[in-house]
Amino acid sequence: MTLNITLQALSDPTRRKILEILKKKDLAAGELGKNFDMTLPSLSHHLNVLKQADLVTSRRRGQEIIYSLNLSVFEEIAEKLIKFFKKL
Amino acid sequence: MTLNITLQALSDPTRRKILEILKKKDLAAGELGKNFDMTLPSLSHHLNVLKQADLVTSRRRGQEIIYSLNLSVFEEIAEKLIKFFKKL
DNA sequence: GTATAATTTAGATAGTTGTCTAAATATCTA
């Protein structure tokens, strides 16, 4: 994942809030939605951006789709950010 | 400066490149422009975004305006980023 | 003070993004 896509995904408050909520526990899209004043399709859009950036993963559980932080990439992201800041 | 404004400023490749160039040395807007395939007014727009985000400072030197990294805020930014990632 | 140089500001435009409603898809249950 490029630094570009990662930063772009992170540069939206709604998406950062999604990540913070998912930190506490994995949640279905609908449950997540209760935290936002926004329609589910809009939320779905943000979830998709986060997925494209590899920041979250999703799995189906019956009728629901459960979203989780993709913790495994966070180290890599932190590394990239540090590398970038070290250039500065 | 809010994390939001910082991340938004950083989430553009042109602006990150500006920061990397300024790392090496302070430069006038016109000198900076030689590194980009873009008109000076466009570059000026990006410089302004970086200034609003407090990532660069500028001073006049005769006819030129010299841009510099605002290194003093970088620690603060890194701190905010770390704090955010720690929530995750 | 007039011309030149460096940069920004103003205004226009095309592309991107966030949001919505409506429709489609996938799953479960009776």
Next chain:
DNA sequence: TAGATATTTAGACAACTATCTAAATTATAC
């Protein structure tokens, strides 16, 4: 299989962003 539930996809639209050209600003040099 029909109906209900959860979510996404499609399509439209307004707001925002990056870019450009032309004009304005600021400073120097003659």
